[in-house]
Amino acid sequence: MKKRIFSKEHIKNLKLNHADISGEKNPFYNKKHKRKSLKKMRIAKLGKPSKLKNRTYEEIYGVEKAIRQKKKRSESHIGKTTSEKTREKMSKALRGEKSYLWMSGKSFEKYGKEFNNWLKKKIRKRDNYTCQYCGKRNCDLYVHHIDYNKTNNSEENLISLCGSCHTTTNHNRRLWGDLLSCFMSRKINEYNYNEEWAFVNAPIVSIK
Numbered sequence: 001m002k003k004r005i006f007s008k009e010h011i012k013n014l015k016l017n018h019a020d021i022s023g024e025k026n027p028f029y030n031k032k033h034k035r036k037s038l039k040k041m042r043i044a045k046l047g048k049p050s051k052l053k054n055r056t057y058e059e060i061y062g063v064e065k066a067i068r069q070k071k072k073r074s075e076s077h078i079g080k081t082t083s084e085k086t087r088e089k090m091s092k093a094l095r096g097e098k099s100y101l102w103m104s105g106k107s108f109e110k111y112g113k114e115f116n117n118w119l120k121k122k123i124r125k126r127d128n129y130t131c132q133y134c135g136k137r138n139c140d141l142y143v144h145h146i147d148y149n150k151t152n153n154s155e156e157n158l159i160s161l162c163g164s165c166h167t168t169t170n171h172n173r174r175l176w177g178d179l180l181s182c183f184m185s186r187k188i189n190e191y192n193y194n195e196e197w198a199f200v201n202a203p204i205v206s207i208k
């Protein structure tokens with residue numbers, strides 16, 4: 001279709017000549033489509049690519065309108081809360097097997113007996129009470145299994161991570177496993193000359 005270009009004056013005239021049908025003046029105000037027509041509309045759109053898909057607000061509306069639209073959108077959420085009933089429904093819908101993080105029930109496996117508070121404390125002390133990935137201190141440290149095997153509690157397989165780093169290790173498990181095991185093997189090589197590491201690396205039973 002040929003693009004029609006109107007002069008500013010013409011646009012002004014068009015606006016004047018056309019009745020204002022915004023808000024309550026709209027003939028469809030407060031009305032709803034019938035189910036039948038909704039179905040028809042849906043079928044007519046099926047298989048056709050959306051004009052808005054993969055486009056930013058700026059591309060669709062232009063910069064000025066995009067700012068207004070974004071503001072409107074964010075303001076519409078202010079003061080609104082989801083009821084407890086809805087929240088429960090939402091959490092139920094994505095729990096367990098339905099979660100995208102579901103790993104065939106791996107999280108229900110039990111930790112080995114050796115994985116006790118004493119060992120965790122020891123690992124945190126070895127890592128100088130810092131998150132080994134981001135270097136954060138003075139925070140809760142989680143002792144993480146590098147190969148995600150809960151029964152492999154050798155000290156090379158354990159590492160201290162802060163909360164946010166520990167959460168990110170839940171995604172991209174293969175990559176994180178490789179990265180952290182590489183880091184640990186390097187660390188062990190460095191510490192091999194250090195007497196302190198020899199103490200730390202001694203079997204747990206003999207220290208007890």
Ligand SMILES: [Zn+2]
Pocket residue numbers: 131132133134135136161162163164165166
């Ligand atoms: Zn961290």
